[in-house]
Amino acid sequence: MTDRPSGSEFGDGDPVIRDKRRIDPETGEPRESSESAEGTSAEVPDDVSSLTGPSAQEALLTEALSERTADLQRLQAEYVNYKRRVDRDREASRELVIGSVLTELLGILDDIGRAREAGELEGAFKAVAESLERVTEKLGLQKFGEPGDAFDPRIHEALLHNYSDEVDGPTATMVMQPGYRHGERILRAARVAVSEPTEQLPDTKAESTTDDDAEKSAE
CATH class of the missing domain: 1.20.5 (Single alpha-helices involved in coiled-coils or other helix-helix interfaces)
Structure with a gap:
């Protein structure tokens, strides 16, 4: 079938017939339909084509x-x-x-x-x-507390206190009851007698002089 010419031969209201055959009857070769290809690609949305x-x-x-x-x-x-x-x-x-x-x-x-x-x-x-x-x-029980240990209030409990010329600092000179620990936990503090250096002994002479002066002032 061939396209029917338009113009004076046919009225404006007459239908137009187009040849949509894909094979050209004269050459025998397939025809390229650019319009249909463009229309098809144009009709496919971008988001749909991206998901396929x-x-x-x-x-x-x-x-x-x-x-x-x-x-x-x-x-x-x-x-x-x-x-x-x-x-x-x-x-x-x-x-x-x-x-x-x-x-x-x-x-x-x-x-x-x-x-x-x-x-x-x-x-x-x-x-x-x-x-x-x-x-x-x-x-894991560990025993601690020996005479001569430096006094540590975290692990020692002082039951007695005195002064001595034989120590340089607070020292546990006698252990009355040993201490015990389990790991880092102190189960019982060592009960000791603590001796401090004699130079830390309070000045009793100065204190007595101060007391005498106070009594005289009161008189």
């Missing part, structure tokens, strides 16, 4: 994979922090329980120490006492 094709699907899969990986890493970090907190709390509870048990045994250890000093730690009693001491040491 394997590259777009690959981008969506990559984004989803990144999100899932980030979620997995966040969950893993939360689990590690939770496990550390649980382990820390469990260890703290364990140390607290052991410290409480050892505190109850300090009186027995004091009796063993007094018996050893008196020479009465003999026979079966000696074996039992040494076994108990080994168990407490294995649990």
Whole structure:
């Protein structure tokens, strides 16, 4: 079919027939339809064309994979922090329980120490006492407090106080009861007698003179 000419031969209201065959009947070659191609590309929105094709699907899969990986890493970090907190709390509870048990045994250890000093730690009693001491040491109990130690109010409890020319500073010259610690925790402070240098002794002569002057002024 061929296009019908327009003009005077046909009226303005007559229909126009166009040849839409894709194969040219004269040459036998396919015809290029630029108008239809342009119309088709123009009718496809940019956002729709951008969402089609394997590259777009690959981008969506990559984004989803990144999100899932980030979620997995966040969950893993939360689990590690939770496990550390649980382990820390469990260890703290364990140390607290052991410290409480050892505190109850300090009186027995004091009796063993007094018996050893008196020479009465003999026979079966000696074996039992040494076994108990080994168990407490294995649990982390540490004994402290020796004559000559520098006085430290954080670990010493002063029961007696005097002055001496044989010390350069506050010194525990006598240990009345040893102290015990478990790790960083002080279960019992060492009870000691503290001596300070004689030069720190208050000036009693000056004090007595001041008292005499005050009495004379009152008279």
